[in-house]
Amino acid sequence: MILVGRPSKIPSALARGVRLRQEMEQLWDAHSIDYQSGIRKFQFEKSVYGHKTVKTALAKAQFEKCCYCEGEFRAHVAGDVEHYRPKGAISTTAGKVYPGYYWLAYLFENLYFACPDCNGYRKRSQFPLELEAGRARSHHDLLTANGHC
DSSP, X not given: OOOOOOOSSOOXXXXXXXXXXXXXXXXXXXXXXXXXXXXXXXXXXXXXXXXXXXXXXXXXXXTTXXXXXXXXXXXXXXXXXXXXXXXXXXXXTTEEESSOSGGGTTOGGGEEEEOHIIIXXXXXXXXXXXXXXXXXXSTTSOTTGGGOO
16 A cells, blocks of 8 residues: 555545444444444445545645555556445454444545455455454444454
8 A cells, every 4th residue: 555645635525424424333332233244234334435535635735646556547547546444344254243433434544546456356355364353343442452453
């Protein structure tokens, strides 16, 4: 993964994500068991994190390259906004973990620009950790629990 120097100004399209995050946190607090079992799933608004201004800012910060393969792809495909820590579910060797890092879905620091091949076929919903027990499972947990990010 390439080093990305993010602009200090966060795209204004992500401002709506603050309210959406708060709503998801309230839903989690009221129905955490249903979300952990996968019975309930969060709905994400791609129009917020996938907004043109977000894509443009990420592409510029990454020198028009995919965050994973560093391929220069904008001339051929539009590119995807990639969630570094997956938002809906996480694929592990033991199966799916629900939900993903839902509270980071609209956070600029969790978003990258990726080519469709890397985002859709290679990374997908993977986010492996050395110690699965240290995984943050909700907005109440620290992302760096047990020294793992």
